[in-house]
Amino acid sequence: MAAHAHAEHVEHHGPPAPHYSSRVTPGILGMFLFIASEIMLFGSFFTAYFFVRVVNGTPWPTPPYHLPVYVAFINTCILVTSSFTMHWALQSIKRGNVWGLRAGLLLTFLMGLTFLITQAIEYSRIGFNTSDGAFATIFFCLTGLHGVHVFVGLSILLFMTIRAFRGHFSAEEHHGVEIGGIYWHFVDVMWIVVYMTVYIL
Amino acid sequence: MRNPLRSEAEAFRFLIAVILGALVIVGAAYVNTWLGVAATVAAIAGISWWLKQEPVPGAADGARDPHDPPH
Numbered sequence: 599m600a601a602h603a604h605a606e607h608v609e610h611h612g613p614p615a616p617h618y619s620s621r622v623t624p625g626i627l628g629m630f631l632f633i634a635s636e637i638m639l640f641g642s643f644f645t646a647y648f649f650v651r652v653v654n655g656t657p658w659p660t661p662p663y664h665l666p667v668y669v670a671f672i673n674t675c676i677l678v679t680s681s682f683t684m685h686w687a688l689q690s691i692k693r694g695n696v697w698g699l700r701a702g703l704l705l706t707f708l709m710g711l712t713f714l715i716t717q718a719i720e721y722s723r724i725g726f727n728t729s730d731g732a733f734a735t736i737f738f739c740l741t742g743l744h745g746v747h748v749f750v751g752l753s754i755l756l757f758m759t760i761r762a763f764r765g766h767f768s769a770e771e772h773h774g775v776e777i778g779g780i781y782w783h784f785v786d787v788m789w790i791v792v793y794m795t796v797y798i799l
Numbered sequence: 800m801r802n803p804l805r806s807e808a809e810a811f812r813f814l815i816a817v818i819l820g821a822l823v824i825v826g827a828a829y830v831n832t833w834l835g836v837a838a839t840v841a842a843i844a845g846i847s848w849w850l851k852q853e854p855v856p857g858a859a860d861g862a863r864d865p866h867d868p869p870h
């Protein structure tokens with residue numbers, strides 16, 4: 599028994615245990631693969647956008663429709679700020695600041711929710727729908743796909759926020775926040791690309 | 800090489816890099832369309848170069864799950 603107890607304190611040497619990577623934890627690997635698949639999905643939608651706008655030469659936006667560039671810019675600022683609060687939340691918990699984590703996650707969730715509601719309101723006021731030509735279809739497909747990803751991100755954020763308020767995270771154990779943070783930054787990066795290609799360029 | 804999906808810190812740095820690249824592209828495209836195309840190529844090249852750098856010490860270490868087996 600003493601030998602067994604001694605063995606438990608011995609550092610592990612050699613290759614990692616089966617089914618585990620020596621470079622990345624399973625949770626982060628799973629999120630990495632999920633995001634990689636979503637990038638491919640966005641890629642297919644951007645390819646359709648390319649064919650509609652560049653190859654087919656569709657005017658963008660197609661007259662007489664207009665895009666709410668300014669409102670979308672405000673929305674972009676909100677989403678980018680939410681990434682900063684997400685980063686702040688994670689940096690807080692790494693220093694053991696639980697209330698910083700809670701405040702950061704709550705702010706991130708509220709800003710993400712504001713983004714989604716604003717987008718929904720713009721959809722109702724934009725003046726065209728998916729049956730109004732290829733321009734309208736691509737617009738709703740790209741922004742709608744991103745909106746779905748924001749909704750998924752909000753669901754993840756909600757779970758993280760609830761767990762944060764229940765005291766599940768600490769400076770030593772905050773893996774769930776790390777993984778959710780990676781996804782939220784991915785959502786923000788995709789919005790930058792969508793906003794630039796659909797609204798600005 | 801930096802992997803922007805390996806940790807939240809790396810993902811955040813990648814977001815900042817993308818925002819800066821987007822500002823450059825939009826600014827250039829506002830001046831001239833072909834300048835915008837050139838800026839896009841330059842931005843992609845710049846971000847690719849940035850990704851090939853070594854990560855900031857500690858930034859690539861996503862929070863280790865304490866329930867994972869030892870390496």
